[in-house]
Amino acid sequence: MIIRVSDIQEDGLAVEDAAAVGAPYADPAWQVEGLSLRLERDAQDVLVHGEIRATVPQVCSRCLEPFSARVRAGVDVRLVPRPAAADNVELAADDLDVDFYRNDEVDLDALIETETTLALPMKPLCRDDCLGLCPVCGGNRNVTACACATRATDPRLAGLQNLGERLSP
Ligand SMILES: [Zn+2]
Numbered sequence: 001m002i003i004r005v006s007d008i009q010e011d012g013l014a015v016e017d018a019a020a021v022g023a024p025y026a027d028p029a030w031q032v033e034g035l036s037l038r039l040e041r042d043a044q045d046v047l048v049h050g051e052i053r054a055t056v057p058q059v060c061s062r063c064l065e066p067f068s069a070r071v072r073a074g075v076d077v078r079l080v081p082r083p084a085a086a087d088n089v090e091l092a093a094d095d096l097d098v099d100f101y102r103n104d105e106v107d108l109d110a111l112i113e114t115e116t117t118l119a120l121p122m123k124p125l126c127r128d129d130c131l132g133l134c135p136v137c138g139g140n141r142n143v144t145a146c147a148c149a150t151r152a153t154d155p156r157l158a159g160l161q162n163l164g165e166r167l168s169p
């Protein structure tokens with residue numbers, strides 16, 4: 001979906017219809033579930049803020065099973081016009097959420113793809129209490145409770161236990 005900057009009125013432009021956006025992602029398995037974006041002009045710049053909700057196929061970092069992750073991406077971006085000549089414009093370090101538009105056009109698909117990618121979890125989990133794989137037999141503990149002897153407590157769980165003790169009064 002392309003939005004013309006000159007079409008954005010004084011009171012801004014709302015994009016709240018996932019159907020109107022269609023399929024913004026290169027990978028058709030990624031899907032917009034809903035969005036609520038507002039575009040406003042600030043002199044030459046365009047401010048985009050709001051939220052994107054999407055489902056993105058991920059692989060669980062514990063049990064290695066594929067699942068559909070629900071992603072909620074908060075958007076707060078300033079788009080500045082890309083200078084015609086210079087391709088090597090440097091942004092200041094504090095301009096992390098600054099991007100470019102060109103030719104009076106905001107490429108909303110590209111923005112949605114970028115913001116969704118940034119919101120993906122570093123360590124995706126199919127569910128918060130995923131039991132993961134058995135370190136002995138490699139079985140998925142969510143599916144079968146195997147009878148392998150588990151020796152010491154999992155060091156990650158021990159860490160959580162310590163944390164729990166420190167947090168409790
Ligand atoms: Zn899992």
Ligand SMILES: [Zn+2]
Binds near residue numbers: 138139146147148
């Ligand atoms: Zn096992």
